[in-house]
Amino acid sequence: MIPPIANRFVAGESPATALEHVRTLNDRNINAIVNLLGEHYDSRSPAAADAAEYRTLVADIGDSNLEACISVKPSQIGLDVGEDVFRDLLEEIVAEATDRDVFVWIDMEDHTTTDVTLDAFEAMTTTYDGNVGVCVQANLERTREDVERLADLPGKVRFVKGAYDEPAEIAYKDKAAVNRAYRELLEYAFEHFEDGIAVGSHDPAMIEHAIDLHEEYGTDFELQMLMGVREDAQEELAAEYEMWQYVPYGGRWKSYFYRRVMERKENLFFVLRAILDR
Template identity: 70%
Template sequence: MLPPIANRFVAGDSPAEALEHVRRLNERDVNGIVNLLGEHHDDRESVDADAAEYRRLVADIAGSRLAAAVSVKPSQLGLDLGEDVFRTTLAAVVDAAAERDVFVWIDMEDHTTTDATLDAFEALAREHEGGVGVCVQANLRRTRADLRRLADVPGKVRLVKGAYDPPADVAYTDPARVDREYRDLLEYAFDRYDGGIGVGSHDPAMIEHATALHERHGTEFEIQMLMGVREDAQYELAAEYEVWQYVPYGDRWLSYFYRRVVERRENLRFALRAVLTG
């Protein structure tokens, strides 16, 4: 059982708890992106176990008819053991999902994994004519070129500001500069992409900019936000736009919870209340 300090941001220990959370989201017109927590596996047994759970999760989603996708991390599926391990393991998950018409998102981790992640995404997206998406980070200096590269690749691209701390020679470190880059990259994507844009942001200004670009270009897009963060806004936005909530589950919650706490003062206040009252 998850401690009270974590259950705002994590749906539970089991896939059944995660899918029950998605069911409640669907009742409010929000879709779910389900993620088994875990990263940086350095042994094949852990990689294979998580990949097998994702394949079972895909089958459960297909059988439930929930509006849900799955999201995986490269280092969870073996990238730390080698790019060949990662691509083989990821392909098995994506193949199983494609057979059941379940979408797979590939999360982006630190900047050293970008090339391997994008190469795997492009190969699988072209093989399956979509059915898979990838995350790109606006704080990386390379992302403009990456968006140009991916413009004609079937599948989806999620744009986020970037949650890692890359060095200044590869990334913009000033928050205002990252905001400008995010806006510019949204403009490029809405202008050049046929659709499949994921706006991964809780920033009201960025969401407003995306909706204005949608009105201007007619490009299809979706808003993606995290479980436990601005959920009232998610429900309000879902009345007019396609909204997806990132729904993590599993007992490896500590590092994920820590990232959520340090991101926003509101999340820190929540954590302190949970400690004091739990």
């Protein structure tokens, strides 16, 4: 059982608890990106099991009339086993999701997976009529070229700053440089994409920049934030813009919870207050 202190960031251990959280979000005009926690499996069996749970999840979402989609990690569905395993399991998920009219996001992991992830996205989004999205990371120097490649494809692209500690020879290490790259990527996307832009950021300055670009170019976009982070802002933004919350669930919640607590001092203070108030 997930302790109450972790419920801010993780929507329980079962699909039922995750979908119940989605219902509460939808009541607040916030959509949900549901993610089964898991990554870096080194055999096909657990990867196939998670892929099967995703297929069941999209069926449940499709039957429920909830405003929700799913997000999967390549290493969760077999990339560490082999590219062929990843492609096969991903296509099983995307095919089921397309039949159920449920959108599928492919998360981006560290730089060693970028090429295979983008190749899989291109194959899936062209085969399944744009029912797939992919994430790109502003801290990688290569990303501008990748975004130019993606501009004419169907589907969606999520722009994030990047959470992995990448080598200095291929990545921007300075915060100001990452912010500059993120701004420039958004500017390119709003000017050259017809739609399908997802702004994955909690940074008020970047969100405001995206809103300004939307007003300048008229390009449709959506905002995406994590469960448990700036939720008041999420609700305020949802009153005017398309807002999506990333909703993780599952038994492998401990490492995810630890990352959320350690990445922002506000999250750490929340946990400390909860402990002291017990």
